Amino acid sequence: MLSKDLEIGxxxxxxxxxxxxxxxxxxxYSVTACYSRSATSTSELKxxxxxxxxxxTAQEVVDRTNLVFIxxxxxxxxxxxxxxxxxxxxxxxxxxxxLPRSILNNANSKTRFTGMFHPYQTLAGIDxxxxxxxxxxGITFAIDAEGWLLDQLISxxxxxxxxxxxxxxxxxxIYHSSAVLVCGFLATLLHCAISLWEEMGHNKDDAMKAILPxxxxxxxxxxxxxxxxxxxxxxxxxxxxxxxxHISSLISRTPQIVDVYTxxxxxxxxxxxxxxxxxxxxxxxxxLIKDTLExxxxxxx
Numbered sequence: 154m155l156s157k158d159l160e161i162g163x164x165x166x167x168x169x170x171x172x173x174x175x176x177x178x179x180x181x182y183s184v185t186a187c188y189s190r191s192a193t194s195t196s197e198l199k200x201x202x203x204x205x206x207x208x209x210t211a212q213e214v215v216d217r218t219n220l221v222f223i224x225x226x227x228x229x230x231x232x233x234x235x236x237x238x239x240x241x242x243x244x245x246x247x248x249x250x251x252l253p254r255s256i257l258n259n260a261n262s263k264t265r266f267t268g269m270f271h272p273y274q275t276l277a278g279i280d281x282x283x284x285x286x287x288x289x290x291g292i293t294f295a296i297d298a299e300g301w302l303l304d305q306l307i308s309x310x311x312x313x314x315x316x317x318x319x320x321x322x323x324x325x326x327i328y329h330s331s332a333v334l335v336c337g338f339l340a341t342l343l344h345c346a347i348s349l350w351e352e353m354g355h356n357k358d359d360a361m362k363a364i365l366p367x368x369x370x371x372x373x374x375x376x377x378x379x380x381x382x383x384x385x386x387x388x389x390x391x392x393x394x395x396x397x398x399h400i401s402s403l404i405s406r407t408p409q410i411v412d413v414y415t416x417x418x419x420x421x422x423x424x425x426x427x428x429x430x431x432x433x434x435x436x437x438x439x440x441l442i443k444d445t446l447e448x449x450x451x452x453x454x
Contacts, residue, residue, distance in 0.1 A: 157181050157182055157183070157312075158183065159182065159183065159218075159219045159220050159305070160185045160186070160217065160219050160220070161174075161177060161183060161184045161185065161219070161220050161221075161222070162184070162185065162186040162187060162188075162214035162215070162217060162218035162220070162221045162222070163184065163186075163187040163188070163214070163221070163222045163224055164187075164189075164211045164214050164222070164223050164224065164225065164233070165188075165189060165223060166187050166188075166194045166197075166198045166224065167189075167191075167224065167225070168276040168277065168279065169224040169248050169276055170187070170189075170194075170222065170224030170248075171197065171198055171201070171279070171285070172276045172279050172285040172288060172289060173222065173248065173272070173285075173289065174187065174198065174201075174205070174222075175198075175202060175282045175286070176282075176285045176288075176289045176290075176313060177309065177312075177313075178202050178205075178282075179282050179285070179286050180286070180312045180313060181312070182309075182312070184202055185204075185205060185206060185217060185218060186205065186206045186207075186208050186213065186214045186218050187202075187205050187206075187207055187208070187214065188207070188208045188209075188210065188211045188213065188214045189207075195207045201281075201282055211233070211236075211237060212237060212238065215237055215238065215239055215243070215245075218243075219242075219243060220243065220244040220245075220302075220305065221237075221243065221244070221245045221246070222246050222247070222248060223245065223247045223248070223257070224247075224248050227249045230247055230249065230252060230256055231252075234256075234257055235259045236259075237259065237262065238262065239262040239263065239264045240263055240264060241265070242264065242266070243264050243266065244264065244266040244267075244268060244298075244301075244302040244305065245257050245264060245266070245267055245268070246267070246268040246269065246270050246298070246302070247268075247269055248269070248271055248272070249269065249271060250269075250271035250273070250295060250325065250328060251325055251326070251329040252269070252325070253269070253322035253325060254267040254268050254269045254298065255267070255322065265300070266299065266301065266302040267298070267302075268297060268298030268299075268302045268303070268306055269295065269296060269297040269298070269320075270294055270295075270298075270306050270309065271294060271295045271296075271320075272289055272292055272293075272294050272315075273293040273294065273295060273332055274288060274289065275288075275336050276288060289313050290313055290315060291314055292313075292315045292316075293315065293316050293317070293318060294306070294309075294310045294313075294316070294317045294318070295317075295318055295319075295320040295328055296310070296317045296318070296319060296320070297321060342413070343364060343368060345410050345413050346360070346364050347360040347364065348410065349407060349410065350363065350364070352407050371383060381424070381427070381428060384421075384424060384425075384428060386421075388418060388421045388422070388425050388438065389421075389424075389425050389428060389430070391434040391437075391438070393437055393438070393441060396418070396438070396441060397441065400414070400415075400441070400445050400448075404445075404448060404449060408449070411445070411449055412449075415442060415445055415446065415449075418438075418442055419442055422435060422438055422439065422442075
């Protein structure tokens with residue numbers, strides 16, 4: 154069944170559904186039917202894909218297509234698919250990075266072809282077909298499926314100029330944690346950095362003007378040099394005095410950031426050792442962390 158002639162449908166056309174539907178259509182696939190409870194979402198998709206039929210029910214998407222993407226919030230997927238009647242040769246795929254494809258099995262479904270197709274990418278801010286294609290190009294998709302559907306998901310990745318990797322159900326917790334660290338928690342980290350600039354009396358715009366070039370340069374260095382050669386800062390220099398000043402300032406002025414700083418500090422110690430920090434330096438850093446945690450407990454008490 155591997156073909157660009159498949160009729161593809163989407164149930165749910167939020168950020169994920171809209172971006173993937175538009176990207177696949179732009180690359181020549183037939184996205185023929187979509188369903189959403191949101192009138193705004195259906196209106197936006199109709200503008201982007203005027204040939205796509207907007208159905209009045211989710212089952213109608215299944216009835217009109219060979220392959221259905223379920224692109225709704227993760228916590229709704231299992232209950233939502235229970236009422237769908239899927240034929241034995243149809244494919245049904247979700248785009249969650251944290252749920253196994255087995256969640257798509259239900260008493261009404263006769264198909265053996267369930268799958269996962271998750272972009273390791275953020276999809277916020279997509280407002281045009283070009284943006285959708287660009288955001289889903291050159292990335293990694295985590296996939297899990299069997300038979301013709303596995304081949305089809307690999308083909309989707311190739312068409313989008315991206316790569317696919319197989320992630321079994323047993324690895325999903327680790328895989329998705331990685332994505333959250335890179336995307337969600339990176340944004341959290343930058344939010345913490347902005348709050349420190351605000352503590353100095355600067356507004357968010359001024360903070361962003363300072364922070365973004367540094368963050369962008371760091372990511373560029375990682376891409377060009379690798380992670381370990383891009384490690385910088387007082388921990389990797391063994392600069393105890395500077396770290397002590399950081400911690401004292403954070404405890405006295407922004408105590409809500411102390412746990413973030415010390416957690417990253419602790420995560421950095423094995424890396425510092427790997428980069429050649431000697432045993433006395435590592436011991437001094439470990440002692441500093443221990444003392445910091447004790448100070449924080451005293452302040453809290």
